[in-house]
Amino acid sequence: MRLLVLLVALAAGCGAAPARPVRPPPPAPSPPAMDQAVCDRRDLERFRLASLASARAMGADRAALERWRPPAPVAARDRATILAAVRRYLDLCGLGEAVSLTRSLVAFPTVSSEEPPASGPSFAAMRSFLESWSRESGLAFRNVGANDAWEVTLGEGPRNVALVMHADVVPATDESTRATGWTTPPFEATIRGDRLYGRGAEDDKGPIATALVVLRTLARAGLGPERGQILAVLGTGEESDWEGMKRYAASEPHARHVISLDAEFPVVVAESGFVAWRIGARDDRRARPRSTRAVAVGANAGQFLTQVPGEASLTLEPRGRETVQALLERARAAAASEAARGGDFRAEAELDADRVVVRAHGEAVHSSVAEEGSNALWLLSAIASRLDLEPNAIATILEVVHRELDGDHWGERLGLAYEHPAMGRLLVAPTMLRYEDGLATLSINMRRPAGMTSPEFAEKLDGALARLRASVNPAIEELPERYVGEPALADTSGPLVPTLLDVYRRHQRDPAATPISIRGGTYARLFPGAVSFGPSVPGNPYRGHAPDEYIELGELHALLGMLFEALVRLDTPDGG
Known part of the structure; x- marks a missing residue:
């Protein structure tokens, strides 16, 4: 009932208009240029030393940075300082890492309508890549069922947060005419201007890469979660029959908070049937x-x-x-x-x-x-x-x-x-x-x-x-x-929606932002209480499924920052 009241309250903003908000938010900050002198995804030591050299690193902050020896676990007394340092690292270096990983993922033509995820060679190759990548990043990898879903996990204990996405994509070529409509190679991610092009760049491999970069950075910084596991859960048949993720959702324990990264900001609480x-x-x-x-x-x-x-x-x-x-x-x-x-x-x-x-x-x-x-x-x-x-x-x-x-x-x-x-x-x-x-x-x-x-x-x-x-x-x-199908309405009575909404408002400097409804359907509808959080920013056209699919580099950078903040807040005792 609370959700219906909330949705009715949103009617003035949604009404009979398209589900995408028409009020553009204030412009968000542009991503800073990557500083190669301090950015090394394999070792945060260079960044630690650069942080120590900063004139701002004085007193207790300086002592915490001196004690920080990534990837060794961070002491509780130093956690706030190191979180601030990692926040800065992602701001400076995360976009380059996310783009690099997106390129790798886009190269796998995981078209679920053309090859079965359970046995298709593209899915097997992507699974093998992610398994190796996770191991090298200090994360755990698990294949559930016959490629029904893949889990990449940070931390131990109960499942606290699950980031739900999909590793499959729609075709890039018309099956009957063999035409594509693309001006860039669909399975070779390409940067033109401020956009990253490729099949899956927005839907959903760019968001996958962004989430994995955040988890890897936390792992390499020694910032394991305090309230339980953080998982990236990747389905393999979202663009086809959903059967694999349906089995996963029915058989696996659900995290306390489930967030889909397959829609748009600010926070999606309702999806059309x-x-x-x-x-x-x-x-x-x-x-x-x-x-x-x-x-x-x-x-x-x-x-x-x-x-x-x-x-x-x-x-x-x-x-x-x-x-x-x-x-x-x-x-x-x-x-x-x-x-x-x-x-x-x-x-x-x-x-x-x-x-x-x-x-x-x-x-x-x-x-x-x-x-x-x-x-x-x-x-x-x-x-x-x-x-x-x-x-x-x-x-x-x-x-x-x-x-x-x-x-x-x-x-x-x-x-x-x-x-x-x-x-x-x-x-x-x-x-x-x-x-x-x-x-x-x-x-x-x-x-x-x-x-x-x-x-x-x-x-x-x-x-x-x-x-x-x-x-x-x-x-x-x-x-x-x-x-x-039935429309899906999320239960918004817990802390998840207020937390994500506050993160968005602060990061995007948009205090008037409210939860929204979309016409699309995401894996969120398979998990009670789940909502969607990005990656599409209000005011930008959605290019998933289209020829020359792309995601704005600024959207990837914004998702990095907001996802980090959301995970940090949901990992605290008062964050849900």
Whole structure:
């Protein structure tokens, strides 16, 4: 009940607007330049000596630094001084270490939808790397199940804090066209300007690297936790079926505090329910008079369910007396007219032997923030609507997109729309179009807020299907594997949310920050009381799942500092 009161109190900030906060916080400090003279991740001695040489290291602080012999355990009387020194070390040196480790992790193409985590070679290689890295860093490594999850642990005793993340990533290449849309190698992390590019840089290997650097630094400084273990728990199937982490959450003891590093700041206390819905249309194989209208013979859009497509294509053949050149000119005119809607939309048509291929381009984004992108399927369907195509499976599905989905993020035309005062509106995003063996399929991803039960929403989907059959084609069918998930609301009655919120407010100089709701889904929903804390900073676009995925270097640096502060505070007697 307390959470619902909190969420309602947030309604003025969230309302029916996108879940991402629209009020930009004050600018955070830029990360300082790395000082190679004092930064050595293998040995903190150089940093200790540099700290001693500082004019500020006087009196008791100087004595504590003189007694500090990392990685030997720090005495209780010296702990505050050494924590301050390590805080400074991470500020100066942590970003370079996090970038280096992110590069190593991105190099493993751990695409869970393409190879099984239990036996896939990329997962085996990444597990082996992390096991060696942990051992060299003074941390314990454990593989749970058949690569269900990997634990990297600092300290002994009961589990106090678990940082939950995922080691798998979404594909970087379209399975049907082999196109990527990338301008950097997706599995070679690359810095351009103030951004680190690579598949998983933001979702979720950059955060993994940052968390591990904090744990390694604490271990090498001799600052073992006082209240129990701190764990980094890495799932391997978050971008696929979640089964491994579900088994882990059901069988392993939970930490007192569980924090997901797979969303955004300030603190995420509510997540939308995930919905997967797939409809289809089949070609009529019965003998029919030869058509005089152009026929759609191929179509493709989208790489996976949780990405708004940035590319979509339609292959056409002329019929009757129309020449392929005449069809090309009609297609080009339609493409030019519809691409004039502006934004990131553009389109072209070209010859491919005796066929015409229309290509629509938008901007691919994560489907949970669909309104931040430009859905290429919308544009393709609008172009098709101008071409007077022969009715068939592809034409039917494109008509569904154009009449019922184009321009409508909220499901208004399908009769699905509803909203929650704090979690915002239902989001509807058509993300994949496929055509094979006479069957055209459309996959639709939705993010639904609280305020309606799963059975109630399932009834609305039944109504939407009936609406499509009545308005477009009675032969439209729903395909198997409908999924209607529940929204997740965290219990905020303990010290975790106030602690994390205070850390964020102080570090980012944003005293007005409040907890938020997101449309995405994280592993936090598998652990009662868990919340998400970063890495995305309010005001920055989210690039996970998109081509040229990146994370701002400033975001990595901010996560380093805030994660360190949070772990220190949650390790104290009054920190929970």
